[in-house]
Amino acid sequence: MNSKKIYLIGLMGAGKSTIGKLLAKSLSWQFLDLDHEIESLAEKTIPTIFKEECESGFRDYETQALKNTAELQRAVIACGGGVVTRAENVDFLKNETTVWLEISAEEAATRLEYSEDRPLLSECKDTLHELNEILAARQEAYTETAKLRISSGEYPPEIITCNIVKELEKMND
Numbered sequence: 001m002n003s004k005k006i007y008l009i010g011l012m013g014a015g016k017s018t019i020g021k022l023l024a025k026s027l028s029w030q031f032l033d034l035d036h037e038i039e040s041l042a043e044k045t046i047p048t049i050f051k052e053e054c055e056s057g058f059r060d061y062e063t064q065a066l067k068n069t070a071e072l073q074r075a076v077i078a079c080g081g082g083v084v085t086r087a088e089n090v091d092f093l094k095n096e097t098t099v100w101l102e103i104s105a106e107e108a109a110t111r112l113e114y115s116e117d118r119p120l121l122s123e124c125k126d127t128l129h130e131l132n133e134i135l136a137a138r139q140e141a142y143t144e145t146a147k148l149r150i151s152s153g154e155y156p157p158e159i160i161t162c163n164i165v166k167e168l169e170k171m172n173d
Helices: 016-027 034-042 046-067 087-094 105-112 127-145 157-172
Strands: 005-009 030-033 075-078 097-102 148-151
Touching: 005 016, 016 030, 016 075, 016 157, 030 034, 034 046, 034 075, 046 087, 087 127, 097 127, 097 157, 105 127, 148 157
Parallel strands: 005 075, 005 097, 030 075, 097 148
Antiparallel strands: none
């Protein structure tokens, strides 16, 4: 494979972390979850960052954590769903092998129904409506950024991982 790194993007609940771990294992590469990198950088949890520094503070850490991956080799990086909300992150990701794990707001809402650790959903009363709004706001940036689009709502993570590997191999032929 010609890629040195693979970035996974998409709506929360798309399976970026789960599929990222499987993809890294199948390629014998390292796996990084950008959310964990943000928590290490900030020395606090993501909910605490949102509470103390609001979303803009979180996005500052996210941009720095993303930039910190620039020199990595043989790595799969699961990005947060909102990484594309900053133009500088979109510009960075456009120059990388970026895979958009596409999922409908309905499927994401089902997956996230009992999730307690999603700051952007913690105050909302209608998860499906909120996810539709978030997806609509980010759709263009996901499209602009992604070299590859893979549906992640219909199949088990192992099948999605195989589909990604097949599509990446086609891109490199």
